[in-house]
Amino acid sequence: MRGASRASYAELRDRLVALAPDPVTAQQIGDELFAVVRLLDAEHGLRRALADATKPSAEKSAVVRRLLTGKVSRASEDLVADAAAARWATSGDFADALEQLAMEALTLAAQYAGTLDDLEDDLFRFGRVVSGQPGLRGALIGPAPTAAKSNLLANLLSQKVSGPSLSLITQALTHPRGRSPQAVLDLAAGIAAHRREQLVAVVRVATELSAAQRQRLLAALTEAYGQGIHLNVVHDPTVVGGVSVQIGDELIDGTAASRLAAVRRRLAG
Structure with missing residues (x-):
């Protein structure tokens, strides 16, 4: 808008x-x-x-x-x-x-x-689940009645996410308005982050970050952007080493894979 x-x-x-x-x-x-x-x-x-x-x-x-x-x-x-x-x-x-x-x-x-952090995490994690399971994604975007989709989501998520998370995921995904489930969940996650006046940083790593590493990364990004940051860490086998951080349209890519790709481009040129 x-x-x-x-x-x-x-x-x-x-x-x-x-x-x-x-x-x-x-x-x-x-x-x-x-x-x-x-x-x-x-x-x-x-x-x-x-x-x-x-x-x-x-x-x-x-x-x-x-x-x-x-x-x-x-x-x-x-x-x-x-x-x-x-x-x-x-x-x-x-x-x-x-x-x-x-x-x-x-x-x-x-x-x-007091469950806003949980809401952000639930939206992010379920978005990745949907992206990784074509069958589930197909069921959510298919022609099944709204009640059937609501029941599917309730069976998957009840007792696993907070009440507001279940309600928001269900309402958004049973009427996605022509968008992919991932796009709808990303929109909702962005709204949740904005309410906390935070940016959402999607961090892709080859191996899990320790608590200390998360804190150092969070502190560095917070200082760089001058506002709160919410970290969503994704395990990505294609990241050979280092870290890739996506904040909105900006990509901070320090992965070994990107460096290798840059070397290949230079060699090809």
């Missing part, structure tokens, strides 16, 4: 925090906003109408209230009404913002419950 859409989203994010003062409320808002996103994705005409910048804001908010009063909590209704009254560059940005607000709400629930 850019321009007007980004500004509108920032205001709604602040509004969410004010409307969700406890984990129960935050959880409820998250689940209800995901349901609204499903509705908007199914009803393209409604989505376009609510995001239409030429229509009066009050008129669009009134449509939302007629649709949602009595069906969701007042807090969720207020958020969607405020979103409809805001300015969006595209109707897609409008729906995307509500989806990200839903993820924000469930992340907020985890923060209140």
Whole structure:
């Protein structure tokens, strides 16, 4: 999201925090906003109408209230009404913002419950599980009913991840909106990291890092970027030695494999 859409989203994010003062409320808002996103994705005409910048804001908010009063909590209704009254560059940005607000709400629930670190780890680890198991990935992106996918995820993850983690993973993966499971989980992990005002560093190593090595790496990255860093360490057999660190679009590659590739390129030239 850019321009007007980004500004509108920032205001709604602040509004969410004010409307969700406890984990129960935050959880409820998250689940209800995901349901609204499903509705908007199914009803393209409604989505376009609510995001239409030429229509009066009050008129669009009134449509939302007629649709949602009595069906969701007042807090969720207020958020969607405020979103409809805001300015969006595209109707897609409008729906995307509500989806990200839903993820924000469930992340907020985890923060209140003291399980935000667990949420980040659960999202990252399950994303790697899905990437490594084509059968599971196929089941999640296939045409199976939402209830069947929810049951699959519950059987896999119940008692293994925190409550907010299970809810967020289930809501996101049963309606991925045309994206891969990995892309959806990465989006959610980024939102969770942002709530902690942290960057996510994906560290690939050939062998496990010791606790001392993790701490030294964390301290170095924190100093370099000037803000908190959350480390996700991946065992990668292709990393012959050293370490590869991915932060957003930036790759810090000090692996032996990359150095060998550089030597080969020089020889070929």
